[in-house]
Amino acid sequence: MKLTTILPGLAALCATTLAQTFTDCNPLNATCPPNTALGRSNYTIDFLQNEMNSKVWNWTAGSAQYGSDGAEFIISTRGDAPTVKSKFYIFFGTVEVIFRAAKGQGIVSSIVIQSDDLDEIDWEWIGGNDTHVQTNYFGKGNTTSYDRAEWVAVDSPLDEFHNYTTDWSKEKIDFYIDGNIVRTIKYEDANGGNNFPQTPSDVRLGIWAGGDKNNNNYTIEWAGGEVNYKDAPYTMYVKSLRITDAAAGQGTQYEYGDNSGSFDSIKILNNTAAIKLDGNDGESMVKRWQGLSETAKIAIGASVCGVALIAAIIFVFCCIKQRRAGKHERLLEDAKFEKDRAELLAFRAEMGRQRSEKLAMMQGAPTGQVHPSGIHSMNSGRGYQRY
Ligand SMILES: *[C@@H]1O[C@H](CO)[C@@H](O)[C@H](O)[C@H]1NC(C)=O
Ligand SMILES: *[C@@H]1O[C@H](CO)[C@@H](O)[C@H](O)[C@H]1NC(C)=O
Ligand SMILES: *[C@@H]1O[C@H](CO)[C@@H](O)[C@H](O)[C@H]1NC(C)=O
Ligand SMILES: *[C@@H]1O[C@H](CO)[C@@H](O)[C@H](O)[C@H]1NC(C)=O
Ligand SMILES: *[C@@H]1O[C@H](CO)[C@@H](O)[C@H](O)[C@H]1NC(C)=O
Ligand SMILES: *[C@@H]1O[C@H](CO)[C@@H](O)[C@H](O)[C@H]1NC(C)=O
Ligand SMILES: *[C@@H]1O[C@H](CO)[C@@H](O)[C@H](O)[C@H]1NC(C)=O
Ligand SMILES: *[C@@H]1O[C@H](CO)[C@@H](O)[C@H](O)[C@H]1NC(C)=O
Secondary structure (H helix, E strand, O other), X not given: OOHHHHOHHHHHHHHHHHHHHHOOOOOOOOOOOOEEEOOOOOEEEEOOOOOOXXXXXXXXXXXXXXXXXXXXXXXXXXXXXXXXXXOOEEOOEEEEEEEEOOOOOOEEEEEEEEEOOOOEEEEEEEOOOOOEEEEEEEOOOOOOOOOOOEEEEOOOOOOXXXXXXXXXXXXXXXXXXXXXXXXXEEHHHOHHHOOOOOOOEEEEEEEEEOOOOOOOHHHHHHOOOOOOHHHOOEEEEEEEEEEEEOOXXXXXXXXEOOOOOOHHHEEEEOOOOOOOOOHHHOXXXXXXXXXXXXXXXXXXXXXXXXXXXXXXXXXXXXXXXXXXXXXXXXXXXXXXXXXXXXXXXXXXXXXXXXXXXXXXXXXXXXXXXXXXXXXXXXXOOOOOOOO
């Protein structure tokens, strides 16, 4: 990989890192940048075949491991709470998750569909409850009443995989378990529609210690009691995801037209390129690596050290440019971390074949890839943007 092919991406990289400071924005109070649309009628990712790519997924805490039961979200020690959200949004649609919740007192596993103005549809499992799952919803972040939660029966959610599907439209939300509707929320029944989730939403998966002793008593009680970290690890499993966007084919971004939080106010824009997906509908990292010849693999391995060095120089440059005190050290640390693992993560170089992918790599795209031995990597989650 040549230095000259990387440098043009430098300015863009720095701009990206800066722009992200302003990403979090509530459209009820402010004018926010548009949301990236999924825009496809179906997106699937099978975690026995593929790993989450950081161009599509944002780890807000921790990262996943991958094994024979799919993606693993693990609490190993106090403070762990691996959580990921999609970078794309759906404007109504379907979210199907083949899922097994984590077992353990005080441990909460969750699937959440959430918008920037805090519309929310939730599935939450309590690690000490092997008979029920809690379904819930919020509109515009209104939490004044907690009577929206409803527990539904399910057979051994902590021991067995089930198909938890949310079918969300303007009229209603249907919660399905293994093909059976277990709950329906109608628009008009959600405070006359005012509390009905109706704005473009991302998809989140996560595990957290609701029963951590520092949480308030209500939360600990709801989570089924205090977590005993001596019994860790606690693991939640996701075998696959299928996500559809009801507004598919209409554009690539969703924008709030005003501060009402109403679906009528959402504009669909088509001025940008569609998000490039991973998973079954994108390029399979595993297959791409496996398809390479041995010589190509060796060549990639050899070039990676050089890549890591250039990346290190770029981090320092961005760091100075941003003039953000305290970050310098962290960035250097990250660069060193990457360098140390350069051989193991040789596969990155393959991604580096295309310029856009080079850029993404420097931003942390390696998260969720497979290392050359074919063993799933430790999946660092240390994207450079995460500081
Ligand atoms: C990931 O999510 C966090 C929290 O919402 C946000 O601050 C950050 O900018 C996001 N990163 C990317 C690369 O989208
Ligand atoms: C944003 O607006 C909502 C609803 O109008 C309000 O409850 C919330 O406090 C506001 N948040 C901020 C940060 O101003
Ligand atoms: C998903 O989309 C692809 C093409 O975009 C199509 O071939 C396939 O049949 C779809 N699958 C389902 C389950 O809708
Ligand atoms: C599981 O949750 C249901 C619904 O809240 C409750 O009736 C049941 O007692 C709980 N089981 C345990 C073991 O806590
Ligand atoms: C919040 O929801 C409650 C009902 O759950 C409703 O009575 C109240 O008016 C809502 N608040 C706002 C600001 O919409
Ligand atoms: C999961 O359930 C949904 C809703 O019933 C169904 O459409 C879908 O085909 C199921 N998926 C699998 C993999 O069985
Ligand atoms: C929580 O419960 C503990 C023990 O039951 C009690 O000592 C403590 O005061 C409670 N804290 C709050 C905020 O209610
Ligand atoms: C959106 O833009 C793309 C690329 O310019 C175009 O192919 C597509 O037809 C447009 N879609 C709509 C709904 O206008």
